[in-house]
Amino acid sequence: MSISTLWREATGRGTQGGSGTHAEAADRPVRTPRHVAFIMDGNGRWAKQRGQPRLFGHRAGTQNLRRVLESCGARGIQVVTIYAFSTENWGRPQEEVTGLFQILTEAIGRExxxxxxNGVQIRHVGSMEGIPARLSNRIGEAIKLTAGNSRLILNVAFNYGSRAEIVDAVRRIATSGVAPEAITEQLISDHLYTAGLPDPDLIIRTAGEFRLSNFLLWQAAYAEYYSTQVCWPDFNEEELDRALKAYASRDRKYGGVSDGEPDA
Incomplete structure (x- = not known):
């Protein structure tokens, strides 16, 4: 497969062009992923393009989330995971971190x-260590409020880092007294923050970046990856359908070979 072909498959570029049409949106894939994860990138870039501060972009990004979730639910996606704040994001300017926490506190209370x-169950994925009490309380209230819902599960990866998640899982296994030879992949999966949920089938990253950024490293072992040039505040129904169409066109072999494909 050529580099240009790989690029088109990963980004969905080279076949549609432009911003798409509602006719394209209606042409939805038959094979729908159960679990879609989003790396919501480009809020600051989006704001800068409009001559606004970065927090303006973060606010627009949170406002876009409900629209994206509605589109996911309408397409039969059962689990959505969003990368809201990474453990590395603490290194950003304090003013931005404080403002982001305020925006998230308001957004949770509002949404x-x-x-x-609408039957969405909210779960937190990550650590509450160092999180302001007001935001922590809002997260806890939202989790409690929606605990009985089952239409769609929303994992909010907040103060999350995948390496820290894996280390935490291994530590808890070790302290439980499990013998080394009894440690399996399934046992580790059962001790991750996402225990009991299907691994992501598709990871979508906005703003044109090609990095996992310490996000769901264990769970994403066989996930398909899709990158779009569109920044998160502009990610809409048409962009979601492009990603799902690209996903449906891929042959997920899980390390094997396709039917009729000769062994290498």
Missing amino acids: APALHA
């Missing part, structure tokens, strides 16, 4: 009742 009414 949780509507998500609950």
Whole structure:
């Protein structure tokens, strides 16, 4: 397969062009992923392009989330994981971190009742260590409010780092007294923050970047990856359908070979 072909498959570019049409959106793939994860990149870039501060972009990004979730639910996606704040994001300017926490506190208070009414179950993926009490309380309230819902599960990866998650899982296994020879992949999976949920089938990253950025490293072992040039605040229904169409066109072999494909 050529480099240009790989690029087109990973980004969805080279076949559609432009911003797409509603006719394209109607042409939805038959094979729908159960679990889609989003690396919501480009909020600051989006704001800068409009002559606005980075927090303006973060606010627009949170406002876009409900629209994306509605589109995912309408397409039968069962689990959505969003990368809201990484453990590395603490290294950003304090003003931005404080402002982001304020935006998230407001967004959870505003959106949780509507998500609950639409059958969305909110889960937190990550650590609460160092999180302001007001934001921590809002997260806890939203989790409690939506705990009985089952239409769609929303994992909010907040103060999350995948390496820290794996280390935490291994430590808990070790302290439980499990013999080394009894440690399996399934046992480690059962001790991750996402225990009990299917691994992501598709990871979508906005703003044109090609990095996992310490996100779901264990769970994403066989996930398909899709990158779009569109920044997160502009990621819409048409862009989601392009990603799902690209996913549906791929042959997920899980290390094996396709039917009829000769061994290498």
